[in-house]
Amino acid sequence: MPELPEVETIVRMLLPNVEGKRIETAELRLGRMLLDMDPGNFSAALKGQSIDRILRRGKYIVMELTECALVIHLGMTGQLTFSPADYVENAGFVRTVTGMQKPKGVHPVDKHTHLILWLGNGERILFRDPRTFGKIFLVPAREWPKHPRLSILGEEPLQLRIKPFLETRFPAASARPVKALLLDQSFLAGVGNIYADEALFRSGIHPQTPVRNLKEPERVRLLEAVKEVLRKGIRNSGTSFSDYRKPDGTAGSNQEKLQVYGRGGEPCRKCRTPLRKSLVAQRGTVHCPVCQAKSAARRKS
Ligand SMILES: [Zn+2]
Structure with a gap:
């Protein structure tokens, strides 16, 4: 499971690529990853908002947007990758020693990709989570520190x-x-x-x-x-x-x-x-x- 150093690495590496950029389209492909909200309203809620800041609190990734915060927990197997505009997906699969098939590409879009944030020019943030223990939720304005899942966290x-x-x-x-x-x-x-x-x-x-x-x-x-x-x-x-x-x-x-x-x-x-x-x-x-x-x-x- 990703812990503090893994989530911190993700945030530090995402930061220069996504901060200040605008979400053109949010594509939620597995509704049950989203908490406390009708998945049907998710895309409209994010469309056109800018990513003002991205930070980590505990094992949570917080993206402060213009009007709300998008919070992601990676659960057991979550991956958050930034796929640049010129990235071409390799659709092939490799068979691992355990017999499992794993996608070849480094930014695979497959049945485990549950959220795609399109940033314009073909840049994307991809949330992929094979075991689906991850969570996505939106918190209004700058209220995310008061959200029940975040307010209970101890010191950094x-x-x-x-x-x-x-x-x-x-x-x-x-x-x-x-x-x-x-x-x-x-x-x-x-x-x-x-x-x-x-x-x-x-x-x-x-x-x-x-x-x-x-x-x-x-x-x-x-x-x-x-x-x-x-x-x-x-x-x-x-x-x-x-x-x-x-x-x-x-x-x-x-x-x-x-x-x-x-x-x-x-x-x-x-x-x-x-x-x-x-x-x-x-x-x-x-x-x-x-x-x-x-x-x-x-x-x-
Ligand atoms: Zn020893």
Whole structure:
């Protein structure tokens, strides 16, 4: 699933291509991707509006238009690409090792393309989402921060000032496993399974550790690690395991740099111990039993 670094990469790369441009036609091809609105009214609502600004909040992409905001969540497999005027689609398919057919082109328009924004001169923004867990919605004027899905989001981790955050916003008495806290979007916005596992490894904390057992230095180390793994993810243009693509249709490279996520059973890059796979907060979790020993979790609380 695209997390903060993937969505940030998409926004940064889309920005120079789409900001200030006018939406000539909005073509919604799968009505149920749209929330809170009759899909029949969508195209007319967007037609002729300019894209004033594009930004990220948590895992949401917000396009501020002249009269409203178009908000997109990429769900599990969403891709948002910018197809330039001179792009020619290659209609061929390739068969992958799993037997699945995948389109050859980097901006495929196929049955999984659910939204096309035509910008004039043949330029397009394409939203493609094979598993259709993505969401599209419109918020009037500049009200998007108050929308129920966005107003509940916690702080942006990259802007986080650790000391004041620990004093005011950290649930120090919580009995939840620390991994569950990291995945909670009302705690920090944009962290998901990949970067939660990476941050826990980096800070040497076992994912099952109850939050209340974390000592002050561990809390600081954890938040520093969250920021660092997210920054690293952005530097590598995001993690592409299966579906995530940059707006130019190519893959990110952070998957080659991961310490634990997706590496269950493989040797730890630090100590060579086989990494352990488990289920924490209903999510597949990978950690190193040596580098992330369970000492804090066992302490009496
Ligand atoms: Zn290790």
